[in-house]
Every structure is written in C-alpha cells, then in structure tokens.
Amino acid sequence: MHMLSINRIRNSKEKVIEGLKKRGWNDDQLLILNKIVELDDYRKKVQTQNDQLLSERNRLSKEIGQLYKDGKRDEADAAKKNVEALKEDISANEKSMSDFKQSLLELLYKVPNVPHTKVPKGLSDEDNVVIKGWTGEMPQLAEGAKAHWDLAKEYGILDFELGVKITGAGFPVFRNQGARLQRALINFFIDQALEQGYEEIVPPLLVNEASGIGTGSLPDKEGQMYAIEKDALYLIPTAEVPVTNILRDEMVRPEDFPFRYVAYTQCFRREAGSYGSDVKGLNRVHQFDKVEIVQVQHPDKSHDTLDEMVKYVEGLLQKLELPYRILRLCGGDLTFASALTYDFEVFSAAQKKWLEVSSVSNFEAFQANRLNLRFKDELGQRRMAHTLNGSALALARIIAALLENNQTAEGIVIPEVLRDYTGFDIIKTK
RNA sequence: GGUGAGGUGGGUGAGUGGCUGAAACCAACGGUUUGCUAAACCGUCGUACUUGGAAACAGGUACCGGGGGUUCGAAUCCCCCUCUCACCGCCA
Structure with missing residues (x-):
C-alpha cells in the first residue's frame, strides 16, 4: 500500500x-x-x-x-x-x-489517496461519469455473429483448451494469424509511443519485494501476484511495477521532468476469486500482454500530463477504429493509490459489452512517498515527484473486440494501421 | 551450487575503538579573473527526523549495504542476513 x-x-x-x-x-x-x-x-x-x-x-x-x-x-x-x-x-x-x-x-496504510477535485462522488462503477461517449457508428454485425471465443476456434488463432493442458485455465495459446496479430499490436503500440518521445524499456518480469512495496503491489493482501517463494520474487501484474521502480530512492533533477517510459511486458494476475461470464474467453486471463506508459512529472504539471496521456490513448483507439468511451472514475471505483483515473472501454459487438482496455491514472505524490522519489525545486526545497501511468494498451481485450467487431463473411478484417505489422489484411479459415 | 574478495557521501577512494558526518580527488553549484572560451584561485556542496524561528538560519539526534550484539563510546570488534565482483561448475 x-x-x-x-x-x-x-x-x-x-x-x-x-x-x-x-x-x-x-x-x-x-x-x-x-x-x-x-x-x-x-x-x-x-x-x-x-x-x-x-x-x-x-x-x-x-x-x-x-x-x-x-x-x-x-x-x-x-x-x-x-x-x-x-x-x-x-x-x-x-x-x-x-x-x-x-x-x-x-x-x-489504511488511508487511500485523496481524490482530485474532479473526481465525482459515488460508490460503484455505476457512478462513473462517461466524459466521452461513442457518437460514431456501431459495428453492424450480420445475423449469427460470433463471440471471440467462437471465432478463435473457427479460425484457429486462439486455443483456450490447449492453454489448460499446458498450464491451466486463463492461459490462452495464440497461434497462426492470432499470434501474428498479437505481435503486430505490440509493435504498433510501442512504435506509436516512441513517436511521442517515450523511452522504451524492457524490464524484468520478476521483481523483488522492495519493488513490490514501492508501487504498492505489496503487501499483497488479495494475493493478486504470483509469488516465487523460494527466491522471494514476484511475477509482475503490470509493467508499472518494474518501470516505476526505475526511479525509486532517487533525487531527480527538475529539469529532467518529465520522465516518460514505455514498456511492453507480459502481465501475470492470479485474479483470485473471480468467476462467471466476465472471465470467459479473453475478457479476463491470468497472463496477458500489455504496453504500458509511465511518466514522472513535476507536481505543477502532472494533471496536464494526465490529460496528454488520455489524449494519446484515445488516439490509439481511433487508429484501431474501435468504438470507445472514456470514463472518469468515481471515488468508490478509484483504486487505492489513485487521485484521478480515466478508464477506456471498447465495445465488443458480439458480446455487446464494454470492455476496459486502459486505465490512465495520476497518483500524484502517493506512490512517490513510498518510492522515495524526490526532486529539489527552485527554492531548494525537497518535494515528492508525481507519478502517472496508463495502459497503451492491454492486448487481450483489444483482440477480443477486434475479432468480434471486424468479422465478415470473408473473414476478420485487420484495421488499416496494423496491416504493415501483420503482413496480412484479413484472417481467413485455412 | 562451490570458493575467494568486497559493499564508506553524486563518483573514485582514505579511514582497525573516542579529536571522523567522515580525508583527498573528481563532478556539481556560487564567485573572482576574462573581449569570449578555457585555465587558475576562493567558497559552497549528503539524507532523514526533531527543537527554536514567519523565514533566512541555528541547535540536537540518527545514518558508512540491512539487522542484532559487545562497549562509557563503533564506519572501525563479534554474529546473522543481503547484494556486488572474481574464479570454478551448470546453462539459454
């Protein structure tokens, strides 16, 4: 915490x-x-x-x-x-x-971060405020449109049962064009971030206890992280953990603000206790791929930076031509450490569901207190830096939405921007 | 996994019980000098907590990888842990 x-x-x-x-x-x-x-x-x-x-x-x-x-x-x-x-x-x-x-x-440790003034009152996700809804066209699916888990089978691009055999539930195996689509998305997201000036990081996927504590992933009450007890290491639930810890215990120079990192990693989550239709297919899995952006910024500028990150993530969804909406989380739905969070959801047309694909947050000084991440301001005063992060983006659910929304009689159409990356423009049956 | 050597301030690196919060050098910052740059010279230069103060600042305490111990007193002695480096073994 x-x-x-x-x-x-x-x-x-x-x-x-x-x-x-x-x-x-x-x-x-x-x-x-x-x-x-x-x-x-x-x-x-x-x-x-x-x-x-x-x-x-x-x-x-x-x-x-x-x-x-x-x-x-x-x-x-x-x-x-x-x-x-x-x-x-x-x-x-x-x-x-x-x-x-x-x-x-x-x-x-029991006191969560103080919500920003913009955060609406509310107890559950029902009180989140849609600050930007979808006004464009919704995908028009033909009669008998399939959910992504059925499409996965039909096209041989994703195999859930095989994952069960190799590992267990929640560890899907991507294959053929599905595997290539996955890799294409990763590269597309990283390249986009590089264009914005983010520094690319390939961090360790296992972190020690100090790093887990630094970002508040530990002490891990919910048992969300996979732990390797023998070596006292933890599989990362998000790249946020290793990447934010780059600056743990540092006194940075204010002229170096903002620090901007992008990292692609696989993420591991035990998701203990979850069940039901929400976890079907790619909606919630134990291992998934995510490109994460992290920024460390001067306190006076961190909220501008948050807006910039929100705009950036929005741009990604536009380029992928996915129907999306942006929510400002209410106080009750905000994570413990966050002062202000925007969630992005894409519409997965066959499931007729909004799926969360990104969460962009400003933690203000909350994480920095724990990370001991400081700088000296103009007056020589030591102050805590502000940390922010966001998914840009989480792959599994993006793929779910792409498969469902882009299904046609001929096959699954790949969005324009991805075709150079995939090397094909449609996924067909063999 | 085995053996050996080490972790000292932003960096290099002195320091084997009191005069060491810590030499020296480098870097950094401020200044003098200068047509400019460089050089030279002078000065400043750790962090956290705390007391007083509006503040500048002044005082106190702690910190030499982490924890414990010995002692009136520990960077210095003892114990445990940890990390790094080197060599060997294994290995993508």
Whole structure:
C-alpha cells in the first residue's frame, strides 16, 4: 500500500476529509486521521526526549575518553555508572518509539489517496461519469455473429483448451494469424509511443519485494501476484511495477521532468476469486500482454500530463477504429493509490459489452512517498515527484473486440494501421 | 551450487575503538579573473527526523549495504542476513 504523508493530513485535514468522503468513508473511518496525528505527536515527544538523553550520553562518553587519557581512572569509572543509568531510559524510549511507529504505519496504510477535485462522488462503477461517449457508428454485425471465443476456434488463432493442458485455465495459446496479430499490436503500440518521445524499456518480469512495496503491489493482501517463494520474487501484474521502480530512492533533477517510459511486458494476475461470464474467453486471463506508459512529472504539471496521456490513448483507439468511451472514475471505483483515473472501454459487438482496455491514472505524490522519489525545486526545497501511468494498451481485450467487431463473411478484417505489422489484411479459415 | 574478495557521501577512494558526518580527488553549484572560451584561485556542496524561528538560519539526534550484539563510546570488534565482483561448475 502506498501512503499519504502525515504532513498532508496535518496541514490540510479538511480537504483530506472531503476527499475521503468521496470514497465513501464514514465518520468512524475518518477518526483514523485523528489517531494518526495523535500517534505522531506522541512519537515526536518521545523522540525529542530520547534525543536529549542520547545527547547527554554522547557528552559523558567524550568526557570519559578524556578522563582516561588524563589518567583519571576513578573519575572515569564513576562517570560510567551515570551513563549506564541513562542507557536504561534510552532503550525504554526506543522500544516505545518503534511501537508508535509501527501502529502509525498500520493506520497510514489504511488511508487511500485523496481524490482530485474532479473526481465525482459515488460508490460503484455505476457512478462513473462517461466524459466521452461513442457518437460514431456501431459495428453492424450480420445475423449469427460470433463471440471471440467462437471465432478463435473457427479460425484457429486462439486455443483456450490447449492453454489448460499446458498450464491451466486463463492461459490462452495464440497461434497462426492470432499470434501474428498479437505481435503486430505490440509493435504498433510501442512504435506509436516512441513517436511521442517515450523511452522504451524492457524490464524484468520478476521483481523483488522492495519493488513490490514501492508501487504498492505489496503487501499483497488479495494475493493478486504470483509469488516465487523460494527466491522471494514476484511475477509482475503490470509493467508499472518494474518501470516505476526505475526511479525509486532517487533525487531527480527538475529539469529532467518529465520522465516518460514505455514498456511492453507480459502481465501475470492470479485474479483470485473471480468467476462467471466476465472471465470467459479473453475478457479476463491470468497472463496477458500489455504496453504500458509511465511518466514522472513535476507536481505543477502532472494533471496536464494526465490529460496528454488520455489524449494519446484515445488516439490509439481511433487508429484501431474501435468504438470507445472514456470514463472518469468515481471515488468508490478509484483504486487505492489513485487521485484521478480515466478508464477506456471498447465495445465488443458480439458480446455487446464494454470492455476496459486502459486505465490512465495520476497518483500524484502517493506512490512517490513510498518510492522515495524526490526532486529539489527552485527554492531548494525537497518535494515528492508525481507519478502517472496508463495502459497503451492491454492486448487481450483489444483482440477480443477486434475479432468480434471486424468479422465478415470473408473473414476478420485487420484495421488499416496494423496491416504493415501483420503482413496480412484479413484472417481467413485455412 | 562451490570458493575467494568486497559493499564508506553524486563518483573514485582514505579511514582497525573516542579529536571522523567522515580525508583527498573528481563532478556539481556560487564567485573572482576574462573581449569570449578555457585555465587558475576562493567558497559552497549528503539524507532523514526533531527543537527554536514567519523565514533566512541555528541547535540536537540518527545514518558508512540491512539487522542484532559487545562497549562509557563503533564506519572501525563479534554474529546473522543481503547484494556486488572474481574464479570454478551448470546453462539459454
């Protein structure tokens, strides 16, 4: 879990409260904020006290050294007794300080990011606001149009059963033109990002614990990540994890803003507990491909950057000629770390369903607090950088929509922009 | 997997119990000099927490890979962990 800085809770409590209410926090839950400040007050008090004791100990120790040099053994031994008394107090203080810190952290980890003022109130996805709906034509499918899992079979491009045999449910096997379509999309997305000036990254797919904590993927309560216990490593659920950690524990130069990274990776999600029609076919799988964009930006500019990223993702969907809509997530649907998130959904015509294909978020300083990602501003003050990321895009569901929307009597038509990448313009049966 | 050597500030690298928050050099920043550039010279130059202060700043504490221990006192001694490097083994 990421966290809010205590100072933010101290200094702008009203705004924090207002924001958390948007997430549906009630008065009882809000009491946590008071407890946090209270605990921190205690911590400060104890620390100040302890620092004085340590200061005293240091002073006496120096004296003892001097006394020994001067050959005044008796006086030195007497002074030692004094220090020993101090030591008991010190260790008691330290114990209570670490207890305070522990409880403080436990509380802090429960507090999600404060939603941006633009975030609408609401408890569930029903309260998300469509800020841009689809006004164009919807795909006109012939009678008997098939869902992508049936098309997959018919054209021999995607095999779910084979995946079950090799690994288990949720690990589809792409083959033939399906495999090539997948690779074409990856290259198309990366090339598009490169044109925008993103730096391409090929990160590790396994991360250590520190990286998992840095982006808030750990501690992993829901068991969302695949863990390799023997080596204390985790399979990444998204490229966000390794890529955002590039700048963990760094003090960056403000003139280097924005940092812009694009990374294609496979993503692994246990999706524990999910079931039903939502998980059919490519709608939700344990392993999928995704091209992710990550930016690290100056706090004053991060929301402009968010808008820019939203526009960029929108452009991708336009080029793929997919019907899409953009949603601004309400407080209740916002992820724990996000201050403002836009979701992109494409219409998958045969399922008659909107499928989420991208989520673009500004985490503001929430992640940076945990990542310890800072910069020195014009005044020499240290400040937390803002982090943002977005899928651009997640492949599995894009393929689902492409297959369904572009099916014709002749075969599945490949969008214009992808043809140079696929090397064919239609998927046909053998 | 085996053996050996190491992790010190942005970098290189001194430092084997008190005078070391840490030499020196490099980089960086500010300044002097200069027609400009370079050079030279002078100065500044870690982070976190905390106390006082509106602030500039001043004080205190902690930090030399991480954790624990010995000691009046630890970068320095002891234990555990971890990472890096080298060589060997295995291997895409």
